[in-house]
Amino acid sequence: MGVGMSVSEKSVVVIGGGFGGLSASCYLAEAGADVTLVEKNCHLGGRANRLKERGFKFDMGPVAYTTPDVFEDFFADFDRSPDQFYSIERLNPNYRVFFDDGDRIDIPSDRSSQRETFERLEPGAGEQLDRYLDQAATNYEIMMDVISSSRAGIRDWLDPRLLGQLWHLSPLRGTLKDTIEDHFTHPKLQQVLTNATILVGSAPSKLPGFYTFLSHLDFNEGIYYPEDGMASVVEGVVELARDLGVKFETRTAARAIRSDSGSFTVQTSAGDHTTDIVVSNADYEYTESELLSEDQRGFSRSFWRECEYTPSMFVVYLGVEGDLGDLRHHSWLLPPDSKGSCGPSQDSIWPDDPIVYVNAPSITDDSVAPEGHSALYLMSTVSTEVVDSSSNRAEFRDTLLSTLDSRAGCDVRDRIVVEEHFSISEFAERYNSTRGSAYGLAQALTQSGPFRPPHRSKELPGMYFVGANTNPGIGVAPCLLSGKICAEKVIGDVLDPDRTSRVRKWVPF
Ligand SMILES: Cc1cc2nc3c(=O)[nH]c(=O)nc-3n(C[C@H](O)[C@H](O)[C@H](O)COP(=O)(O)OP(=O)(O)OC[C@H]3O[C@@H](n4cnc5c(N)ncnc54)[C@H](O)[C@@H]3O)c2cc1C
Numbered sequence: 056m057g058v059g060m061s062v063s064e065k066s067v068v069v070i071g072g073g074f075g076g077l078s079a080s081c082y083l084a085e086a087g088a089d090v091t092l093v094e095k096n097c098h099l100g101g102r103a104n105r106l107k108e109r110g111f112k113f114d115m116g117p118v119a120y121t122t123p124d125v126f127e128d129f130f131a132d133f134d135r136s137p138d139q140f141y142s143i144e145r146l147n148p149n150y151r152v153f154f155d156d157g158d159r160i161d162i163p164s165d166r167s168s169q170r171e172t173f174e175r176l177e178p179g180a181g182e183q184l185d186r187y188l189d190q191a192a193t194n195y196e197i198m199m200d201v202i203s204s205s206r207a208g209i210r211d212w213l214d215p216r217l218l219g220q221l222w223h224l225s226p227l228r229g230t231l232k233d234t235i236e237d238h239f240t241h242p243k244l245q246q247v248l249t250n251a252t253i254l255v256g257s258a259p260s261k262l263p264g265f266y267t268f269l270s271h272l273d274f275n276e277g278i279y280y281p282e283d284g285m286a287s288v289v290e291g292v293v294e295l296a297r298d299l300g301v302k303f304e305t306r307t308a309a310r311a312i313r314s315d316s317g318s319f320t321v322q323t324s325a326g327d328h329t330t331d332i333v334v335s336n337a338d339y340e341y342t343e344s345e346l347l348s349e350d351q352r353g354f355s356r357s358f359w360r361e362c363e364y365t366p367s368m369f370v371v372y373l374g375v376e377g378d379l380g381d382l383r384h385h386s387w388l389l390p391p392d393s394k395g396s397c398g399p400s401q402d403s404i405w406p407d408d409p410i411v412y413v414n415a416p417s418i419t420d421d422s423v424a425p426e427g428h429s430a431l432y433l434m435s436t437v438s439t440e441v442v443d444s445s446s447n448r449a450e451f452r453d454t455l456l457s458t459l460d461s462r463a464g465c466d467v468r469d470r471i472v473v474e475e476h477f478s479i480s481e482f483a484e485r486y487n488s489t490r491g492s493a494y495g496l497a498q499a500l501t502q503s504g505p506f507r508p509p510h511r512s513k514e515l516p517g518m519y520f521v522g523a524n525t526n527p528g529i530g531v532a533p534c535l536l537s538g539k540i541c542a543e544k545v546i547g548d549v550l551d552p553d554r555t556s557r558v559r560k561w562v563p564f
Contacts, residue, residue, distance in 0.1 A: 062549045063087030068321045068330040070309040070346075073101025074531050075522030076336030077292045078129065078538020079545075084299040085133060086546050088332070092301055093323055095308035095487070100289035101336070101522075102486060103531065108473045110425035111374035113432060114286060115477060117531050118414045119385065120279040121272045125532035126288070132539070133295060140291025143279040144419065150278070150385035152247055153462040160247060161383070164277050177241040187238045187248075187267060188274050195268035195275075199527070201504055234264035246389055253412065253436065255498035255529055256365025263500050280384065280419050285531070292535075309337070312346045314515055332517050332545055339496070339508050339524040340489045353513030363499055364492035365529070367479040369405075370434045371452055374473030379415050379429045380465045386413040388462040403442070405451045409435040411458050428472065433459060439490040443479040452476065495524045503528065510541040511548070519545055 065088045069076045072094035084090045098104055102116035120126075126137050137143070148161035160176075163169055166188070174181035229237075235248045249259045251269035259266075281287050297303075304325060311322040312333055321328045335342040340359045343352045388411040415431040417424040424430040433455045441447065460466040479491030488495065496502050507526050512518035521541040527533040 062546050065089070065332060065549055066330045067091070067332040067334060067545070068093060068309075068319070068328050069334045069336060069521075070312075070321065070342070071095075071101060071336030071522070072099035072293075072303070072305070073336050073522050074103065074289075074292065074534035075525070075537045075541070076101070076334070077289075077296055078535045079334050079336070079519075079521045079541045080301045080538075081133065081292070081296050081299055082539055082542030083334075083545060084296065084301045086542065088545075090301045091304060091328060091330075092296075093304045093307040093309055093321070093325075093328070095306070095324075096485060097306050099293050099303065099305065100286065103285050103289050104485075105284070105286040105289075106372055106475060108475070109374065111372075111428070111430045111473050112284060112286070112423040113372045113430055113475075114284040114414075114416070115370070115372070115432075117285050118416070118432075119273075120281050120285065120288065120531070122276050122532045123279055125535060129535045129539070130291075130295070133299065135295060137288075137291065140294060141287040142282045144282065146278050146280055146384050146419065148383060149273050150387060151381070151383040152243075152250075152387045152389060154243060154246075154389055155391045155462060158243070159381070160243065162247065162274070166275075169274060173239075173244060176244055177239060180239055180241065180244060183238045184274075188270060191267040191269075191271040192275055194265045195271040198265070198268050229264045230260050231262040231264055231266040232259040234267055235259065242392065246392075250387055250389075250410070253410070256492075256494050257363075257497050257499050261499060278385065280416065282420060283422060284416060284420070288531070309335075309346055312342075312351075312518070313348070314351060314517070317517070319517060332519070332549075334519045334521055334541060334545065336520075336522045338487050338489050339520050339522075341487045342520065345487070347515070347518075351512075351515045351518070353515075354508065359489075363497040363502060364439060364490050365494040365497045366436045367439045367482055367491045368434050368477075368493040369437045369448070369451055369455070370432055370477045371455055372432045372473070372475045372477070373430070373467060373471055374424060375429050375431070375467045376427065376470040376472060377429065379418060379431060379467075380463065382413055382415050382418065382431070382463055382465055384415055384419045386415070386463060387411070388413065388458050403438060403440040405437055405441050405447055405454075406435065407454065409454065409458070411435050411455055411462075413459065413463070431467075436493075437478065439479055439492055441479070443491070448476060448478065494529045495522075496528075498528045510537070511544050516548075 067083050067088045067090045069080050069092040072092055080090045080092050104115040106113040106115050130136050147164040149164055150162055152160045170181035170184055173184045235245050239245055248270055252259050308324045309321055313320045319330050319333050390408040412434045417430045456468055482488040483491040510519050510525050519541050521537050522534055523529045525537050527536050
């Protein structure tokens, strides 16, 4: 069994069916709890939503399946394996990068070809890449150990073994930008390595040097495609949850959480649920400010005001006639000197020469588009401060399509048969995402590890949080881990309630 203990006879309401909520539900149901998951939308998977239109299938959110061992470990916790639910294929190249001067670089999936690619652009960069990626792997291992384990109090974070590991998190000084520039001088190599920061929503000039671990994910671990897209992973986890006895209520929005002498009432659009434990997978700030009453909140309004959120995204989903030329399954279209511009710029303008990420799954999987057609999405970071009006969107959409043409030589403008957009308003309305942020709380150093809001409510015994705004943070695999950490806390607290009150005093905020 996943977390190895029993909480039978306890009822749990999980609010939100993202990967974090689904994962926590699985672990709690396996431990014997009576779990009901309420989800405001009609689909499960949260940001891993699927759009189906006229024979096209689009993953609307996550598309890169990384760190497959995390998924294997997750299913193994329930004596299953991912291949009982879906199959994955390792992509090669990982992605293609198109530069503004017409140049392009493929990042292959194996180290020796990666080394050759780097060496071609900068003599000596092959060896430097080895050093960079070996350090990235070490940093990743340490980071995972640091942020994935269920450290609850300041004492847990002051554990000598952990401090010893942190000592080896090299380089601790300097920013990610400095670290990349220390290793590589060619601007194109620097640009390629900074792209990964789009995953955490902070600029390389703001992230500490040990964030090189992001390159470990694509260069060392590889990028996989789950057959039929990320939606098949959602379906797999939902099937597992159902097998374990989790009950789902979709189109059911939680409207308020009220605590009353040791139990809770979760008021929803479909009626009230009385429960012993509540786990919220909805946005942390939203849960506190919209669902809990003032005296039950762990954080003040001013705390949330100071928090840094990731930017939003503007995503254009396109079904087009014909093929996509030189694009690969994952492609990046980079403007001149794009280093550092993936971060949470607070400029209230739509970028005029944006970094564009292109996802084209029909290159790998012909089931996601009708015969003779292609499915793709174009995505670019936009500040949550921009005016999200239809005229601004239309103009930016044109910018993305002309960038696709000018950088990748792929003009789809006269071949579009399906088109949908998703941006700030949809993130806010569909997922209750604070400020319309795409990923939630940014993963800056000051909001990671012990500084990320805790899984266990600071104020309300029996109330927990799970998902990207808690540890380990943003991404599908981290959210699965977040579910396990959260469930461990719930189970530990049920079995040893005295410890809970001791631990709460130590939460480092
Ligand atoms: C465009 C995009 C691309 C991405 N690409 C990748 C990628 O390639 N690889 C990767 O690993 N990660 C990627 N991510 C990040 C990843 O998708 C997320 O970090 C992760 O899926 C978030 O999961 P979560 O558990 O935090 O829940 P969420 O997905 O945020 O789900 C929360 C759920 O709570 C529900 N909810 C909110 N309020 C209520 C309420 N009142 N009542 C009931 N339900 C409620 C919401 O409807 C939602 O379903 C991407 C994200 C986006 C947006």
